[in-house]
Amino acid sequence: MRLLTHNMLSCNIKGVTNGFPLKIEATKVIEKQVDLNVDFLKNMFLKVEWKALVEASRSMGYAELPEEADSSLLGSEEFLKKFHHALLELHLEEGALICPETGRRFSVTKGIPNMLLHEDEV
Amino acid sequence: MSITSSKSLGTSLLPVLGIVPVFSARRGMKSIKVGSSARANSVGVENDALESPNGEVAAFSVGATPDIEKKYVHCVYDAIAPHFSATRFAKWPKVASFINSLPPGRLILDAGCGNGKYLGLNPNCFYIGCDISGPLVGICANRGHEVVIADTLNLPYRSDFGDAAISIAVLHHLSTEERRRKAIQELIRVVKKGGVVLITVWAAEQEDKALLNKWTPLTEKYIAEWNGPSSPRFRSPSAITLESIPEIDDSKCQNEKPLEPNGVSQGMVGPEASNNGKDVENHQEYFVPWHLPYHRAEVSSASASALVSGLAKKDDKKGALVYNRYYHVFSEGELERLVKDMGNAVIVDQFYDKSNWCIILERTS
Numbered sequence: 001m002r003l004l005t006h007n008m009l010s011c012n013i014k015g016v017t018n019g020f021p022l023k024i025e026a027t028k029v030i031e032k033q034v035d036l037n038v039d040f041l042k043n044m045f046l047k048v049e050w051k052a053l054v055e056a057s058r059s060m061g062y063a064e065l066p067e068e069a070d071s072s073l074l075g076s077e078e079f080l081k082k083f084h085h086a087l088l089e090l091h092l093e094e095g096a097l098i099c100p101e102t103g104r105r106f107s108v109t110k111g112i113p114n115m116l117l118h119e120d121e122v
Numbered sequence: 123m124s125i126t127s128s129k130s131l132g133t134s135l136l137p138v139l140g141i142v143p144v145f146s147a148r149r150g151m152k153s154i155k156v157g158s159s160a161r162a163n164s165v166g167v168e169n170d171a172l173e174s175p176n177g178e179v180a181a182f183s184v185g186a187t188p189d190i191e192k193k194y195v196h197c198v199y200d201a202i203a204p205h206f207s208a209t210r211f212a213k214w215p216k217v218a219s220f221i222n223s224l225p226p227g228r229l230i231l232d233a234g235c236g237n238g239k240y241l242g243l244n245p246n247c248f249y250i251g252c253d254i255s256g257p258l259v260g261i262c263a264n265r266g267h268e269v270v271i272a273d274t275l276n277l278p279y280r281s282d283f284g285d286a287a288i289s290i291a292v293l294h295h296l297s298t299e300e301r302r303r304k305a306i307q308e309l310i311r312v313v314k315k316g317g318v319v320l321i322t323v324w325a326a327e328q329e330d331k332a333l334l335n336k337w338t339p340l341t342e343k344y345i346a347e348w349n350g351p352s353s354p355r356f357r358s359p360s361a362i363t364l365e366s367i368p369e370i371d372d373s374k375c376q377n378e379k380p381l382e383p384n385g386v387s388q389g390m391v392g393p394e395a396s397n398n399g400k401d402v403e404n405h406q407e408y409f410v411p412w413h414l415p416y417h418r419a420e421v422s423s424a425s426a427s428a429l430v431s432g433l434a435k436k437d438d439k440k441g442a443l444v445y446n447r448y449y450h451v452f453s454e455g456e457l458e459r460l461v462k463d464m465g466n467a468v469i470v471d472q473f474y475d476k477s478n479w480c481i482i483l484e485r486t487s
Contacts, residue, residue, distance in 0.1 A: 004268075
C-alpha cells in the first residue's frame with residue numbers, strides 16, 4: 001500500500017464520521033523506486049490531505065516532509081523529490097490501518113489492505 | 123519495523139503509472155473453505171452470517187451481502203480466480219478508449235477490478251483498484267498494481283478524491299435494485315466534481331441469442347425470497363442442482379457447442395419453470411455457468427468444499443467443475459433509469475456494445 005492510497009482510505013463503518021485518516025501500524029515497510037512525474041505530482045498535491053501524509057510517512061519511517069506545504073513549493077525540485085518519495089515509493093507490506101474513531105483495525109497483508117466490513121458494520 | 127530497499131525493474135515512472143513488469147503468475151491468496159452461510163475471506167476476517175444464532179434475520183441493510191451473492195458470486199470468483207484471470211486478457215476497445223481519453227496525471231479508481239485487466243492501461247495515469255475477492259486482488263498485487271480488498275457497495279475511500287472511476291462488468295452481480303443504485307452512488311461519490319464514471323454491464327438483449335439458452339433463468343419465486351427484506355435463511359444447496367451447461371465468458375472468446383437438449387436443470391430453477399406463460403426474453407435473473415477444469419480445481423481447496431456443499435458439480439465429460447454465477451442482466455434504459463434521480467451527476471454518453479449496456483456519467487456537484 002502506497003501513501004497515495006492511504007491518503008484516500010477512510011473507515012466507512014456505518015455511523016462513523018471521523019474515519020480519516022487511518023492510523024498506520026507499520027510492521028514491514030519496503031521502498032520501491034520509481035521515476036518522478038511532475039504533472040502527476042501537481043495533480044495529486046491538490047488532492048492530498050497534507051498533514052495526514054506527513055503523519056503517515058513518519059509512521060513508515062520517513063520524516064523528511066515539511067509540516068506544512070503550499071503549492072508554491074511545487075517549484076522546488078527538492079520538495080518534489082520528497083513528496084514523490086513519500087507518496088509513491090514507500091510501501092506498507094505488513095501492518096494495520098486503524099480507524100481513529102472506533103479503533104477498528106484493518107489488516108495490511110502483502111501490501112494489500114483489507115477494508116471489508118463485517119455484517120454489523122454496514 | 124524493517125525497511126528494505128528494492129529497486130523496481132526499469133527506472134521510468136511507467137511501473138507506477140501504468141506499465142508494470144508482468145510478474146510470473148502466482149496464485150495469490152488462497153481461498154478459505156466455504157462454509158454454509160458464513161464465509162471467510164482470504165485474509166482471515168470472518169464475515170458473519172446474516173442470520174443470528176437464534177434464527178432471527180438481521181435487519182436488512184443495503185450494504186449487507188445477500189446469500190445469493192455470497193454463494194453465486196463471491197465464493198465462485200474466489201474459487202475460480204486463477205482460471206478466470208487467465209481468460210481475462212482482451213482489452214475491450216470502448217473501455218480502453220475511455221481510459222486513454224483521460225488527461226495525463228489522473229487518478230483512476232477501478233471498483234470491481236477483477237484480475238486488474240484495466241489497471242495501468244493508460245500509462246500516464248495512476249490506478250487504484252479494489253475487488254471483494256481476495257484471490258483476485260492478490261493476482262493484481264502480484265502484477266505490481268495498487269489494490270485494496272473492498273466492497274463496491276461501500277468504497278473505503280473519502281469522497282471527491284478520484285478523477286475517474288470505472289465499473290466494468292460488476293453491477294450485474296448485484297441482486298437488488300437498491301444495491302445496484304447504491305453502487306452507482308458510490309462511484310459518483312468517490313470522484314471529484316467534474317470527474318467521470320464509466321459503467322458497463324451485461325445486457326439482457328444479447329447479440330448471440332443462442333447464449334440465453336445456455337443460461338438458467340431464476341424463477342420469480344426465488345428472486346422474491348432472496349431479495350426481500352425478510353430474506354429467509356440460506357437455502358439448502360441440494361434444492362438447486364444444475365446440470366452442466368456449456369461455459370461462456372464475457373469476452374466471448376470461446377464458442378462452445380450447446381449440450382444435448384435435455385441439459386436443463388432439475389429442482390426448482392430451470393427453463394421449464396420460466397416457460398409458464400412468461401416470455402423468457404423479459405427474464406433478467408440468471409445463473410451463468412463457469413467451467414473450471416479439473417487440473418485447475420485440484421489445486422484449489424475451495425473446490426473441494428464447493429463440491430461437498432453443492433456449490434459446484436462435476437462434469438466428467440468436460441473434465442471440469444461447473445460453478446454458477448448469479449447475474450442480473452440489464453435491460454435497455456435500465457442504467458439510465460437508475461441514475462435519473464441522482465442529483466449529482468449527468469449522463470454524458472450511453473451505448474450498447476458487444477452485448478453490454480454502457481453509460482458514462484459526469485459528476486456535477
